[in-house]
Amino acid sequence: MHLGEGSLFWKDIISGQLDADRMDYLLRDSLHAGVSYGNFDLDRIVSSVCVIRRPTEESTEPKIAIMKGGAFAAEALIVARYWMHKQVYFHKTRLACNHHLEKAVSEILTEERKFGSEQVYFPRPDDPNQLEEFINWDDYRIMGLLATGHGGEHGKRLMTRNHYRLVCELEESDATVTDLSESVKRNDAVIAALGPVVRYVCQPKTLWYKTKAANELILVNDDGKGQIGYLSRYSALMKSINLGSLRFVYADKADAGGARQKYEDFLRSESKAIDSLQDVNSTPESTFSSGERPDSVQLTFDASQIEPEANPSTGKPVLREMPIKKGAKDAV
Amino acid sequence: MPSEVIFQRLALMAEFARRARLGRTAIMKLCFFLQESKEVPLGYQFSLYSYGPFDSDVLADISTAERLSVVKSSIVYYPSGTGYEYTLGPDAGSVDKLASDFLEKYKGSIDWALTHFGKKTAGELELLSTILFIAKFHNPKTVAILIEQVVLIKPHFTREQIQKGFDYLVSLNVLRTEPVHQ
Numbered sequence: 388m389h390l391g392e393g394s395l396f397w398k399d400i401i402s403g404q405l406d407a408d409r410m411d412y413l414l415r416d417s418l419h420a421g422v423s424y425g426n427f428d429l430d431r432i433v434s435s436v437c438v439i440r441r442p443t444e445e446s447t448e449p450k451i452a453i454m455k456g457g458a459f460a461a462e463a464l465i466v467a468r469y470w471m472h473k474q475v476y477f478h479k480t481r482l483a484c485n486h487h488l489e490k491a492v493s494e495i496l497t498e499e500r501k502f503g504s505e506q507v508y509f510p511r512p513d514d515p516n517q518l519e520e521f522i523n524w525d526d527y528r529i530m531g532l533l534a535t536g537h538g539g540e541h542g543k544r545l546m547t548r549n550h551y552r553l554v555c556e557l558e559e560s561d562a563t564v565t566d567l568s569e570s571v572k573r574n575d576a577v578i579a580a581l582g583p584v585v586r587y588v589c590q591p592k593t594l595w596y597k598t599k600a601a602n603e604l605i606l607v608n609d610d611g612k613g614q615i616g617y618l619s620r621y622s623a624l625m626k627s628i629n630l631g632s633l634r635f636v637y638a639d640k641a642d643a644g645g646a647r648q649k650y651e652d653f654l655r656s657e658s659k660a661i662d663s664l665q666d667v668n669s670t671p672e673s674t675f676s677s678g679e680r681p682d683s684v685q686l687t688f689d690a691s692q693i694e695p696e697a698n699p700s701t702g703k704p705v706l707r708e709m710p711i712k713k714g715a716k717d718a719v
Numbered sequence: 720m721p722s723e724v725i726f727q728r729l730a731l732m733a734e735f736a737r738r739a740r741l742g743r744t745a746i747m748k749l750c751f752f753l754q755e756s757k758e759v760p761l762g763y764q765f766s767l768y769s770y771g772p773f774d775s776d777v778l779a780d781i782s783t784a785e786r787l788s789v790v791k792s793s794i795v796y797y798p799s800g801t802g803y804e805y806t807l808g809p810d811a812g813s814v815d816k817l818a819s820d821f822l823e824k825y826k827g828s829i830d831w832a833l834t835h836f837g838k839k840t841a842g843e844l845e846l847l848s849t850i851l852f853i854a855k856f857h858n859p860k861t862v863a864i865l866i867e868q869v870v871l872i873k874p875h876f877t878r879e880q881i882q883k884g885f886d887y888l889v890s891l892n893v894l895r896t897e898p899v900h901q
Contacts, residue, residue, distance in 0.1 A: 511872070514872075514874075561783065561786065561787060563787065563810070563813075564726075564729075564787050564789070564810055564813035564814055564817070565813065567725075567787065568726065568817055571722045571725060572722070574722075575722045592775070592776065592779035
């Protein structure tokens with residue numbers, strides 16, 4: 388099999404579902420973060436990896452695949468990536484610090500390096516004249532500058548651990564365009580309800596697994612003859628893991644408690660509205676004709692309309708034990 | 720970024736796929752020209768990268784469009800290697816509905832981008848978009864300074880090629896001679 392320099396096969400080795408970079412960083416990040424989510428059976432994967440000449444009828448480009456015997460190890464790698472995303476890469480504090488670091492570095496570059504007029508730019512690693520300067524921008528230099536008060540407001544926040552605090556995580560389902568449209572609308576309503584205390588909304592774009600043919604992992608029989616199909620269709624575990632993205636909503640430390648309370652209020656009113664909508668639809672004497680639904684249900688509760696029962700001698704309101712409905716006691 | 724922009728970007732991907740057979744680099748550069756020259760509000764934040772102006776959000780949007788079956792990809796073979804090309808997917812109509820006002824409002828700009836940049840090679844797009852980026856964000860006072868700044872960033876292009884690229888952008892009223900950007 389001859390593979391030219393421009394073949395996409397080479398890309399598959401460093402950037403695919405089963406690439407060398409991914410297998411390396413999951414294990415390394417897992418070790419250094421002190422968690423075990425990123426572990427998987429590397430040896431089994433290495434011994435099960437193979438190359439198929441023609442992944443599809445239309446394609447002549449070879450592709451990396453995995454033999455059936457290594458399917459569970461491949462599944463474990465993808466689950467490890469899922470867990471690492473959920474627990475480490477999308478950890479609430481990491482995302483907040485990432486935002487502060489990005490802003491602080493941008494501020495440092497503005498102080499230290501300008502090109503032409505005011506445009507700040509990072510030295511290019513592929514330009515021999517700038518390579519030395521590029522190498523000098525390492526972690527120690529950035530950390531040293533942060534420690535000596537550079538990096539503006541965000542640098543200061545990092546140094547004093549005064550990072551933004553998570554208010555809520557909003558799921559964005561994107562199984563279909565309609566799902567995405569509805570969940571975006573709902574999440575926009577949540578953010579609007581929280582108001583101006585929202586300082587940062589993070590929506591990581593990285594997906595931990597891609598389920599389209601161009602990126603899918605292909606399984607082949609252990610004898611190397613014949614394709615079984617895509618891993619996501621073969622694996623029940625893969626089918627059941629949600630692919631939707633998330634929005635992380637942040638506020639200042641001082642505002643986070645109040646904002647969380649507002650979010651809980653939003654959830655309560657949302658759930659009441661759903662219950663009320665279900666009640667309306669299930670009532671035989673509903674004012675809505677068959678198939679017709681109200682656009683929205685407004686929930687109001689006016690405490691002033693409820694007259695408390697007063698004690699005739701003191702005039703103070705009394706608490707009366709509510710009679711338990713028949714059958715309710717058994718249920719309890 | 721307002722949420723409706725998500726659907727406008729997806730609808731733009733569908734429109735590109737409907738009317739041309741573009742790869743990722745071409746889509747990236749067309750989005751750049753639309754936003755930075757025709758002021759189409761796509762909300763991307765381009766910065767200079769190896770192949771000219773780049774924003775990873777464009778690639779993420781192409782990927783989302785593919786996952787939602789708004790576009791579909793196929794491998795294409797060039798003399799220098801292989802790449803992906805995007806055609807219309809079965810669910811493109813659903814994003815068109817969500818962004819119909821946007822498509823209507825910017826139809827002329829999309830036509831303009833496809834006509835003048837849709838058939839350019841990746842190398843030509845890299846050069847043209849870099850010239851516009853430098854002209855717009857680095858504020859060179861003269862054409863000569865602009866050319867020197869592009870040479871510094873893209874040494875594999877000759878001064879003659881850069882001058883020709885600049886002249887092409889002037890002919891489209893994207894840039895003018897002095898000052899080079901309005």
